[in-house]
Amino acid sequence: MLNQSSPTVAITRYDGASGAVAKAIELIDGLKRINKNDNVLIKPNVLWGAGGSKHIPRYGFITTSRVVEEIVITLREMGCRKISIGEGCTANRELGSDTLKGFAWSGLARVAKQYDVKLIDFNANPYVDAKVDGHSVEIARAALEADFIVDVPVLKTHSMTRVSLGMKNLKGCLSMRSKKKFHKVNLNEMIAFLNTVIRPGLTVIDGIYAMEGGPTHMGRAHRMNLIVAGTDPLSADMVGASILGIEPKTVGYMRRFAEISERSIEMDSIEVAGEKIEEVCKRLDWRLDYHSVFQAAGIEGITMQFPGEGFCTNCVTCADALIGCYCKDNPGTSLEGVELCFGPEVKAKKDSKKVILIGDCALRANKGDVGAVRVGGCPPKVASAYASVVMNTLPPNRAKMVLSVRLAKGILNKLGVYNERFPREFSYDLPEFDPRHFE
Ligand code: SF4
Incomplete structure (x- = not known):
């Protein structure tokens, strides 16, 4: 029996056929706040999209199309009709990286076509001026106007912020200019405050693979076969970090977000359903040397x-x-x-x-x-x-x-x-x- 006053996060094992994503969502009743007429935005992590990049390993680097596909099927079964997948890749003309190539490279273009889901390239669509901790930034209108966001990051470590999970994945909703600004001002601080502006209704961490020494393919990927789901972004990230062997209170943006929202950063403030953290945990180095x-x-x-x-x-x-x-x-x-x-x-x-x-x-x-x-x-x-x-x-x-x-x-x-x-x-x-x- 789960304690109703604590946020619950589910961990399930992915075996390719068991509906691990749907099971994780069900364990936390993750779609209880969704309305079938909602504009639902799925935000994966496809931070790179070079053309001709078939040879760049995608494992642990970008969200798998399989996990997004299971989410789309679950949403469709609930009767949701207005579903989009939105992302703004690191745009780099010299290396040929853009979001549409990223959608094709990740398999998300196939998912969108098969299930009649709209693809939104944030870089090619309007941004809205917003304030994050008093700083002017540009946030994708599609993210601000969505009724319900499903945040689908990868289970990865990050050489600057220790982990990159759901809360950090929202940085992909910013214009390229604002992404740079986050780094210039104070990355951890800005991510914490961005999470007071964009509030996903559901976070599903894609842990089929995990990345060590992330965030890019220069790190080393590991097969983990895990799905983590939570309706509270901080709690889902705390569980994701713990699975990677990283204490949540050592992650600057999590600690800061907990402070500003007067929340606990201790793991005993969370209920975990499904698999136990200690049984699935794998300690990975977060910094690429x-x-x-x-x-x-x-x-x-x-x-x-x-x-x-x-x-x-x-x-x-x-x-x-x-x-x-x-x-x-x-x-x-x-x-x-x-x-x-x-x-x-x-x-x-x-x-x-x-x-x-x-x-x-x-x-x-x-x-x-x-x-x-x-x-x-x-x-x-x-x-x-x-x-x-x-x-x-x-x-x-x-x-x-x-x-x-x-x-x-x-x-x-x-x-x-x-x-x-x-x-x-x-x-x-x-x-x-x-x-x-x-x-
Ligand atoms: S802002 Fe600095 S770190 Fe970022 S791309 Fe420009 S030169 Fe590089």
Whole structure:
């Protein structure tokens, strides 16, 4: 018997056929406040949408189409007719990322077509000016006008905020400009206050896969086979964090939201139905250690300090693409004292021999470093940043050769005649990683 005064969160095991999503929703009576005439918005986490990105692993990086499909079926069975799926991907023209490609890549375009659900690209639709903790921001009108939001994040850790679950997933409802602003002002604080403006009626955490060292595919995905559902966003996130072995009170935005809403951040304030946290929990590292990425490729003598909270998603994708290509193109290279700097918080180390500053924020933070290589831009162009790193770390002839091959691969990738794979991707050839979850 559950205590009616405490928020209840359900955990169920996903086995591909058991209706784990519907069961989790049923355990918490998660749709009791919905009206069948409501405008229902499903907000998945599809933060990336590069065309030709079939080779980028989606496990633990983006929401599976399978979980969204089960939610749509459950809503349809309740008689809900007006259902939309809305997202605003990290838009990046250079890398070809946009939301419509993300919908296709995640399998959500297929779900939308099959069940006659509307797809909304927040980036291509109106934003409304709103105040979040006194700061002016732009929030997707579709999110503000929805009668009922079903928030469907991935079970993932996050290198800046420790976890990225339902509460943080709402940042995807902001314009690109406002997303950057969140990082500049105070990411944890702004996420906490955003959750006072957008209030999902149901959070369903997609834990078929979980990401370690998230939020992007540079981390390592794990098969978890879990679904977490709650009608209270804070409680659902507290359970999600606990499953990842992270104490909710160490997550800045959860702690802050609990403070401003005068709530407890202690786990004993929540009832858990279904599976027990201690039986499904897997402790994952939340921070991506860039040094270990270079080490795995056998590259010595290059470092990157952790960029901090101000390192926003477009710079994250630049760093991921740059480092991924460098490791693929130059395994076993021995360098000396090279330091890459991203974001507004990192000061280059005094003993670094070659400092490469990437992005306007890094340039501003290291104004006085006259000997540094400088690659501006907000976001910085991946091609220019990569060329600078290669030209400044390798002998000239080798650098020219590496850049020519990389250019050729890039063109062939874009033409769709070559799908490059990176070393970490081969670990996803195991049967536990099932691409049909994104079909
Ligand atoms: S330079 Fe990078 S970290 Fe700074 S605001 Fe631009 S994209 Fe974000």
